[in-house]
Amino acid sequence: EVQLVESGGGLVQPGRSMKLSCAASGFTFSDYYMAWVRQAPKKGLEWVASISYEGSSTYYGDSVKGRFTISRDNAKSTLYLQMNSLRSEDTATYYCARHEDGGDWFAYWGQGTLVTVSS
């Protein structure tokens, strides 16, 4: 059974950093592109970033480019999101998702981890 379990969320002050993790199981992690998607409270879904199989290619949404870094450790079957210079508008539940067919769609999603940026 495919499982994606996010962790690392919590309360953080504006301007500070936070690193999220997503532990994957039930599939060969290195065979899939992975992504982060977020959802602000009571709002819709927003794609944050995606990463290729070995991590050599990364892609970012405009709102996080230059501040967030997506990475992966295939040996640990874990996806990461390093978030720097956090802003109040980054407050959201962050979901880990598995791409399918090299990026065509998201087949599996995690339950999410809530990040609250506030002083």
Added chain:
Amino acid sequence: QIMLTQQAESLWISPGERVSITCRASQSLLYTDGKHYLSWYQQRPGQTTKALIYHASVRTDGVPTRFIGSGSGTEFTLSIEHVQPEDFAIYYCLQTLKSPLTFGSGTKLEIK
């Protein structure tokens, strides 16, 4: 970036009825491989987000046949026939043709 518009924020229907949710793209989502890079997702409280349809019309594994994806170019529809109680949820479309990937704003299906 490609904008996706889901005109209806909410739709009120009764169980057993048929409903259509539309998603309009600011440019064609057809790629040179003949596929449309448009997928549909369902969000229910307390559950993980579920993929329903990809490439505009292909149901994902295990999705009931009452969920039907259709459309081409810039206009897409998710239809649900004989809506069941568990179908009352929020539905999003997503385009993966070009980065940045973009979602529609979502349509909430509510019980009339």
